[in-house]
Amino acid sequence: xxxxxxxxxxxxxxxxxxxxxxxxxxxxxxxxxxxxxxxxxxxxxxxxxxxxxxxxxxxxxxxxxxxxxxxxxxxxxxxxxxxxxxxxxxxxxxxxxxxxxxxxxxxxxxxxxxxxxxxxxxxxxxxxxxxxxxxxxxxxxxxxxxxxxxxxxxxxxxxxxxxxxxxxxxxxxxxxxxxxxxxxxxxxxxxxxxxxxxxxxxxxxxxxxxxxxxxxxxxxxxxxxxxxxxxxxxxxxxxxxxxxxxxxxxxxxxxxxxxxxxxxxxxxxxxxxxxxxxxxxxxxxxxxxxxxxxxxxxxxxxxxxxxxxxxxxxxxxxxxxxxxxxxxxxxxxxxxxxxxxxxxxxxxxxxxxxxxxxxxxxxxxxxxxxxxxxxxxxxxxx
Numbered sequence: 456x457x458x459x460x461x462x463x464x465x466x467x468x469x470x471x472x473x474x475x476x477x478x479x480x481x482x483x484x485x486x487x488x489x490x491x492x493x494x495x496x497x498x499x500x501x502x503x504x505x506x507x508x509x510x511x512x513x514x515x516x517x518x519x520x521x522x523x524x525x526x527x528x529x530x531x532x533x534x535x536x537x538x539x540x541x542x543x544x545x546x547x548x549x550x551x552x553x554x555x556x557x558x559x560x561x562x563x564x565x566x567x568x569x570x571x572x573x574x575x576x577x578x579x580x581x582x583x584x585x586x587x588x589x590x591x592x593x594x595x596x597x598x599x600x601x602x603x604x605x606x607x608x609x610x611x612x613x614x615x616x617x618x619x620x621x622x623x624x625x626x627x628x629x630x631x632x633x634x635x636x637x638x639x640x641x642x643x644x645x646x647x648x649x650x651x652x653x654x655x656x657x658x659x660x661x662x663x664x665x666x667x668x669x670x671x672x673x674x675x676x677x678x679x680x681x682x683x684x685x686x687x688x689x690x691x692x693x694x695x696x697x698x699x700x701x702x703x704x705x706x707x708x709x710x711x712x713x714x715x716x717x718x719x720x721x722x723x724x725x726x727x728x729x730x731x732x733x734x735x736x737x738x739x740x741x742x743x744x745x746x747x748x749x750x751x752x753x754x755x756x757x758x759x760x761x762x763x764x765x766x767x768x769x770x771x772x773x774x775x776x777x778x779x780x781x782x783x784x785x786x787x788x789x790x791x792x793x794x795x796x797x798x799x800x801x802x803x804x805x806x807x808x809x810x811x812x813x814x815x816x817x818x819x820x821x822x823x824x825x826x827x828x829x830x831x832x833x834x835x836x837x
Contacts, residue, residue, distance in 0.1 A: 484509030790827030
């Protein structure tokens with residue numbers, strides 16, 4: 456644990472400290488206090504943290520300081536479209552947010568940043584890339600690959616790489632793209648790499664250790680494992696009763712938006728097929744192609760579909776307000792997945808209801824879950 460508590464202890468360079476002061480940053484958040492001492496010294500790092508923990512400033516400060524410490528010399532050749540640092544984000548909204556935070560922090564330096572993402576016209580982005588040297592590039596993976604194919608961006612001189620919300624990148628099917636991008640960068644021993652993720656499953660860990668070089672791992676515990684705003688109900692029933700029980704829940708008056716979780720892709724598909732003729736339902740699983748996923752999720756967000764059936768992997772990247780109910784059609788094998796599932800409701804100060812079906816097949820997963828949450832569940836006969 457670091458002893459740092461304030462920004463003034465980090466010995467930031469003068470122009471950066473000035474921006475930090477203007478932004479009113481004084482005390483470090485827990486993730487900043489634990490990661491910055493390592494990353495400012497050039498180490499790779501993995502951070503587990505939710506949004507709103509100060510992680511964006513953590514990686515931006517690391518990048519800015521690294522670039523300022525090593526300015527280009529007179530005789531060094533630079534090329535257009537050759538960023539020194541790259542920040543990859545899964546969504547346009549996140550990329551824009553990082554870009555505006557970056558602009559604030561580099562205001563008093565002569566560093567130049569640019570943001571490239573899908574949904575924005577190519578010409579303006581091409582113009583931005585050709586206007587001058589880019590120090591910090593913020594990008595969504597798809598658009599970045601397009602620009603590389605058009606020979607507008609080169610990653611061979613990258614000094615710092617940041618992957619933000621790695622779990623969502625995985626959920627959204629971006630990993631093959633990122634692998635292709637990383638193959639165009641200097642090896643991980645010749646660049647500094649940082650990876651941030653709200654959740655860590657085995658897949659994210661495998662990627663992190665493949666792409667980073669001897670990283671430090673910092674985990675910032677969310678305040679509560681399960682929200683007090685979520686009422687948890689457990690119903691004992693036979694496997695054969697589940698569908699009828701589910702339909703009764705769907706037809707209850709107080710259901711606004713409902714997410715149904717099942718453990719396997721085939722279970723999700725079967726449920727979707729059974730419900731689709733009667734209800735406005737969409738599904739998310741690893742088998743659904745990327746474009747369809749985004750379309751389905753948008754329908755759910757807009758309320759055109761009020762029911763979403765999903766696997767855990769697909770469910771991790773879902774941030775939709777107004778989800779009134781979550782149904783665990785099957786109890787997850789991992790206690791963490793349960794916490795994650797029920798966290799889809801009871802968001803933004805609203806209350807939510809989580810309903811778990813416990814049949815003879817699910818009962819095996821109960822003891823581990825109770826132990827993880829330090830509680831004994833009230834099981835009610837359906």
